[in-house]
Amino acid sequence: METEIELKLLVCGHPDVVKVLENQLLPTLAAHYTTVQMALSNRYYDTPDKQLRAMDMGFRVRGRDGRFQQTLKTAGQVQGGLHQRPEYNVELEDQNPDLALFDPAIFPADISIASLQSQLCPLFTTHFSRHAYHLTFSNGTELELVYDKGQVATESHQQAINEIEIELKKGDVADIFHLARKLADALPLRLGIFSKAARGYLLAAGQELTPRALPDFLGLDEQDNIEQAFLKALHYALDYWQFHQQCYLETGKPRALGGISAGIQLVSQAISLYLPMLQCDELLTLQSRLIKLNNDWYWTDSLLAVKALRSRKGPFRKRLAKSEEVISYLRGRYEGLLMQHRPDELILAPQAGRLQLELAALAVELPWRKSGEAWQSPLLEHARGWLAQGWFTISQSMPRKKKFNAQNYLSSEPLLRQTLFNGLFLAGLFSPQNRDQFRAPWLDIIDGIDELKALHLLKSELDVADVQDKEELLVWCKDKMAHLLEVMEQSRKAALKMEPYWKP
Numbered sequence: 001m002e003t004e005i006e007l008k009l010l011v012c013g014h015p016d017v018v019k020v021l022e023n024q025l026l027p028t029l030a031a032h033y034t035t036v037q038m039a040l041s042n043r044y045y046d047t048p049d050k051q052l053r054a055m056d057m058g059f060r061v062r063g064r065d066g067r068f069q070q071t072l073k074t075a076g077q078v079q080g081g082l083h084q085r086p087e088y089n090v091e092l093e094d095q096n097p098d099l100a101l102f103d104p105a106i107f108p109a110d111i112s113i114a115s116l117q118s119q120l121c122p123l124f125t126t127h128f129s130r131h132a133y134h135l136t137f138s139n140g141t142e143l144e145l146v147y148d149k150g151q152v153a154t155e156s157h158q159q160a161i162n163e164i165e166i167e168l169k170k171g172d173v174a175d176i177f178h179l180a181r182k183l184a185d186a187l188p189l190r191l192g193i194f195s196k197a198a199r200g201y202l203l204a205a206g207q208e209l210t211p212r213a214l215p216d217f218l219g220l221d222e223q224d225n226i227e228q229a230f231l232k233a234l235h236y237a238l239d240y241w242q243f244h245q246q247c248y249l250e251t252g253k254p255r256a257l258g259g260i261s262a263g264i265q266l267v268s269q270a271i272s273l274y275l276p277m278l279q280c281d282e283l284l285t286l287q288s289r290l291i292k293l294n295n296d297w298y299w300t301d302s303l304l305a306v307k308a309l310r311s312r313k314g315p316f317r318k319r320l321a322k323s324e325e326v327i328s329y330l331r332g333r334y335e336g337l338l339m340q341h342r343p344d345e346l347i348l349a350p351q352a353g354r355l356q357l358e359l360a361a362l363a364v365e366l367p368w369r370k371s372g373e374a375w376q377s378p379l380l381e382h383a384r385g386w387l388a389q390g391w392f393t394i395s396q397s398m399p400r401k402k403k404f405n406a407q408n409y410l411s412s413e414p415l416l417r418q419t420l421f422n423g424l425f426l427a428g429l430f431s432p433q434n435r436d437q438f439r440a441p442w443l444d445i446i447d448g449i450d451e452l453k454a455l456h457l458l459k460s461e462l463d464v465a466d467v468q469d470k471e472e473l474l475v476w477c478k479d480k481m482a483h484l485l486e487v488m489e490q491s492r493k494a495a496l497k498m499e500p501y502w503k504p
Helices: 018-026 111-119 176-184 198-203 226-251 254-273 281-295 300-311 324-341 344-350 350-365 381-399 405-428 431-463 471-498
Strands: 001-010 032-047 059-063 067-074 077-079 082-094 121-137 144-154 158-170 190-192
Touching: 001 176, 018 032, 018 121, 018 176, 032 198, 059 471, 121 158, 121 198, 121 431, 144 176, 144 198, 158 176, 158 198, 176 190, 176 350, 190 226, 190 350, 226 254, 226 344, 226 350, 226 405, 254 281, 254 300, 254 344, 254 405, 281 350, 300 324, 300 350, 300 431, 324 344, 344 350, 381 405, 405 471, 431 471
Parallel strands: none
Antiparallel strands: 001 082, 001 158, 001 190, 032 059, 032 121, 059 067, 067 082, 077 082, 121 144, 144 158
16 A cells, blocks of 8 residues: 655646646756656446445556556545545556456455445546656655646536646655745646546536535634644645635536635635734735735625526525616626626635645744744634634623614624634534534624615615616615614624633
């Protein structure tokens, strides 16, 4: 068995990658390297009911120059683009797969290997040219840098492959990121969270990526220290950001743009929460860059508000559908936002890819360890205080006795989201019953704020738009907002009465 540790980087655009690697990058490295060029053909197999996939296994047969090898990859993890997964390789005499050649201990005890073998069928293929460079550095580290260009395909669909992988063969995993930084200086790159196989399985199933909702909380262990908890929060937030980038590039779904913005905010809030314990210049610099990047995505609030107003399943469409002028106006507003802000370019911008790379590197470089030992402190010793402080601030800024109007709620949103994000990061330490009950009305208020933003945008647009039933729509908008505020006020007053779930 081998365990792959590799970083996957997707090439943005169409540069001559081989020319850049061989003429610009590799000659500048203080390393000895050898190079091999090859054409690789892979066929992936599973049973019709996807039994291997259900066991989190991937199975392929690879052909190269008339020689064949079958590979079984078992459950691993992807953290910020760094892939780690055990794999088993067996040479074959021909291209026909044979699961019986693997050690039976790889499979669960209740699985019949013979039954699996009898049901195997091809799902998809990957065909690509590979330029592979084996690099040996003076410190003894050995890395394999490969550039793959080709396609993943089923009988009816295909997607392009244009990616670089850096795999650790020997030495320190941090050297992967040292090389990745040099690559990012020379080429437009971004981190990749999906393997070729994962993309093939989606393609074979006829599925497309769908925007994800945030979880109620992260899974934590009472024994987690500050460093472990921070890295869990960082990895989740970074993966959420990367997933929605890929989702938008593949599907164009506007909700994915909201996921990108939320992912950036999540990463920023994870750093804000843990920075007092993990004080180091690297985190401060990354936080500054995140704040600047988040400003590039401020417009997604308006885009999602327009989407909510236009949605056939939303709470506004029934009334707004009666005015073709308004629907047409909103369509133009929506398209105008996309044309003005060009989300594809924001996603593929080199500075965004480089920032994600620096964030992913934190997990192996651990820069806060140079500043002290606070990272070893048990999370549980601090979580209650952090949660109490956040919700005290909410209770002071949103007091129960004060009547809130729409502007009050809109102004409270940033603080409330940050506090809920902190709860997402920390609530997994506590009893689910009280925790879920406590958070539910606040989450309802956040949903209400999103509706308020849509109505507020509609009112602003109606104030300047020239439509026939303008006055009637303004009255409807005012009534809708008043009713929504009544419901939100009830939720807020109920929420402020609740007993904190983090109390011992």
